Amino acid sequence: MSALASLLMxxxxxxxxxxxxxxxxxxxxxxxxxxxxxxxxPDLALLRRIGPAILWLAALLASLLALDRLFTxxxxxxxxxxxxxxxxxxxxxxxxxxxxxxxxTGLPLIVAAPLIGLFLDLDAATxxxxxxxLLVGTPGLTFIGLIGAAIAVTLRRGGLLLAxxxxxxxxxxLIFGVAAANAAVSGPLPFGTPFTxxxxxxxxxxxxxxxAGAAALRQEME
Amino acid sequence: MALIDFxxxxxxxxxxxxxxxxxxxxxxxxxxxxLHQVVSAPDDYQQGATVKIMYLHVPGAWLGMLGWAVMTxxxxxxxxxxxxxxxxxxxxxxxxxxxxxxxxxxxxSLWGRxxxxxxxxxxxxxxxxxxxxxxxxxxxxxxRTIDDPSRAARAAAxxxxxxxxxxxxxxxxVDWWNTLHQPASVxxxxxxxxxxxxxxxxxxxxxxxxxLFVTLQIAAMRNEILRRRVRTLRLLQASAVS
Numbered sequence: 001m002s003a004l005a006s007l008l009m010x011x012x013x014x015x016x017x018x019x020x021x022x023x024x025x026x027x028x029x030x031x032x033x034x035x036x037x038x039x040x041x042p043d044l045a046l047l048r049r050i051g052p053a054i055l056w057l058a059a060l061l062a063s064l065l066a067l068d069r070l071f072t073x074x075x076x077x078x079x080x081x082x083x084x085x086x087x088x089x090x091x092x093x094x095x096x097x098x099x100x101x102x103x104x105t106g107l108p109l110i111v112a113a114p115l116i117g118l119f120l121d122l123d124a125a126t127x128x129x130x131x132x133x134l135l136v137g138t139p140g141l142t143f144i145g146l147i148g149a150a151i152a153v154t155l156r157r158g159g160l161l162l163a164x165x166x167x168x169x170x171x172x173x174l175i176f177g178v179a180a181a182n183a184a185v186s187g188p189l190p191f192g193t194p195f196t197x198x199x200x201x202x203x204x205x206x207x208x209x210x211x212a213g214a215a216a217l218r219q220e221m222e
Numbered sequence: 223m224a225l226i227d228f229x230x231x232x233x234x235x236x237x238x239x240x241x242x243x244x245x246x247x248x249x250x251x252x253x254x255x256x257l258h259q260v261v262s263a264p265d266d267y268q269q270g271a272t273v274k275i276m277y278l279h280v281p282g283a284w285l286g287m288l289g290w291a292v293m294t295x296x297x298x299x300x301x302x303x304x305x306x307x308x309x310x311x312x313x314x315x316x317x318x319x320x321x322x323x324x325x326x327x328x329x330x331s332l333w334g335r336x337x338x339x340x341x342x343x344x345x346x347x348x349x350x351x352x353x354x355x356x357x358x359x360x361x362x363x364x365x366r367t368i369d370d371p372s373r374a375a376r377a378a379a380x381x382x383x384x385x386x387x388x389x390x391x392x393x394x395x396v397d398w399w400n401t402l403h404q405p406a407s408v409x410x411x412x413x414x415x416x417x418x419x420x421x422x423x424x425x426x427x428x429x430x431x432x433x434l435f436v437t438l439q440i441a442a443m444r445n446e447i448l449r450r451r452v453r454t455l456r457l458l459q460a461s462a463v464s
Contacts, residue, residue: 027359034352042344118331118341119352 003088004096011100015069025062025105026112032058033116044121051120052130052181059109059134060141060174064163066105067145070097071153071217080153084221094217095210098146106138129184129191133198137177140202143209144169150216173201229306231447238444245437252430259423266420275333277424280408281431282326286354287389288435289319293361294386297379307443309375310450312382313365314442318435320358327355338402346399350392357385371450 036054037047047054074080083093113134117127148166155161179194228234256277266273292315299308330348331341342348361378368374396405407415414421 024363027356027363030359031356034349034356037344038349044340044343047344121340121342 003086004092007083007088007093008096008100011097012104014073015100015104023108025066026108028065029058029062029109029112030116032061033119037120047120048122048126051117051122052126052133053178054120055113055117055130056134056137056174056178056181059113059138060167060170062109063105063138063141063145064166064170066101067142067149067162067166070101070146070149072149072155075153080217081221084217090214090217091210094146094150094213095143095206098143098209098213101146102139102142106142109138110134123185126181126185130181133177133180133195136195136198136202137173140173140198140205141170143202143205144173146209147212147216150213150220153217154220173198173205176201231306231310234307235444235447238440242437242441242444245433245440249430249433249437252426252433256423256427256430259426263423264419269337272333272336273420275329276420277427279326279329279333280424281428282322282329283351284428285431285435286319286323286326286351286358287392288432289315289322290354290358290382290386290389292439293319293382297382300375300379301383307447309371309379310443310446311439312375312378313371314439314446316358316362316365316378318438318442320355320362322431322435323351323355323358327351343402345401345403346395347392347401347403350388350395354385354388354392357381357388361385371453 033054036058040046040050071080074083084090086093110131113131114127117130122130145166147169148162151165152162176194176198179189180191180198183189183194184191228237260274260277263274263277265271293312296308296312296315299305300312327348330351334343335341361381364378364381365374368377393406393409395401396403408421408424416424
């Protein structure tokens with residue numbers, strides 16, 4: 001257990017240091033949300049209607065771009081070899097790395113989302129529902145994403161390939177996340193229906209992701 | 223002691239250690255005077271007491287832009303004249319300018335809610351100030367991503383010079399576009415359009431915030447010089463062990 005705990009602390013510490021890019025995800029999130037009204041025009045009514053969708057897309061892209069540093073940085077300086085051959089099961093190691101990644105990338109996004117929702121004129125109820133769906137959905141994004149990150153670990157310029165691999169897998173999370181956020185304020189669906197499915201998707205990814213990721217790492221590190 | 227002597231980091235450290243308490247004291251006095259002025263200033267005939275948010279909002283905007291201007295001068299110092307303290311000044315000014323810009327955005331947002339009915343609107347002035355805030359965050363991220371301080375300095379200097387184009391856009395955005403934000407009332411051709419009873423507290427608060435900026439800037443530059451010395455010592459220690 002203490003091997004996994006020290007791995008978690010190491011990942012958290014590396015992420016917040018120079019070159020770690022922990023808060024870069026929030027900055028990218030803010031930039032994308034700034035760009036969207038500049039492209040769509042300043043009509044606040046329109047922005048309020050599609051606000052949850054914009055925020056979910058921006059959160060998805062921000063999580064995606066940060067996946068690069070999940071395994072590749074460790075692979076390049078050789079520490080991934082040591083981690084893989086360590087005492088703990090590789091599935092748990094991958095799960096812990098995914099947890100550290102979510103804590104440093106996903107959690108800041110969730111904290112920033114209600115504030116950034118002000119830019120899209122979201123009212124309090126929509127913003128609260130959206131934040132709740134992001135809270136449940138971003139771990140799913142991380143754990144699905146780490147499958148692609150493990151597959152692409154040996155590629156140095158694998159950034160776009162990673163996106164192409166991961167995005168189709170994250171489509172269900174995106175669909176149910178936006179559906180839940182919209183259902184909370186409008187529409188015939190009750191909030192619970194898409195929200196429960198979103199919870200199920202995240203829980204499933206938290207199991208499938210580490211197993212698939214570990215298998216991919218074993219393949220790549222041969 | 224000529225001004226050029228401050229280019230020596232050790233001389234600057236000595237100056238900074240002596241000067242910061244004086245600047246801090248002057249800042250406290252200026253804020254005391256400024257807050258007294260603000261409290262005794264008259265209410266606006268339309269906005270009532272809400273107009274007093276202006277005494278935080280406008281200095282925040284001015285100092286946010288001043289911060290980037292300081293960084294631009296420092297960028298010239300780094301790229302053109304190779305001044306040794308230029309990149310220290312640039313790195314120190316970035317979080318200060320970002321904080322003032324954020325104060326401007328938040329106070330403006332809180333002011334807009336009762337006055338315009340909305341926390342935010344995508345008009346030219348607000349968007350360009352938000353872009354300035356994003357540029358600040360980008361420069362701060364750039365400083366923290368490159369390990370070697372002098373390489374980081376050159377990269378940040380180029381980004382600062384490119385970003386300086388936002389400053390005239392912010393200033394003239396209310397003239398060039400049809401904006402919800404009010405047009406220039408102080409720095410404009412012709413006299414200021416604010417009544418002196420409200421203008422004077424504004425100028426006093428702006429002066430107080432500027433003194434705060436100078437105090438924090440000198441202290442931050444001292445911290446940055448010391449931080450670099452610690453880093454050099456750590457590198458020497460690490461290479462001595464092997």
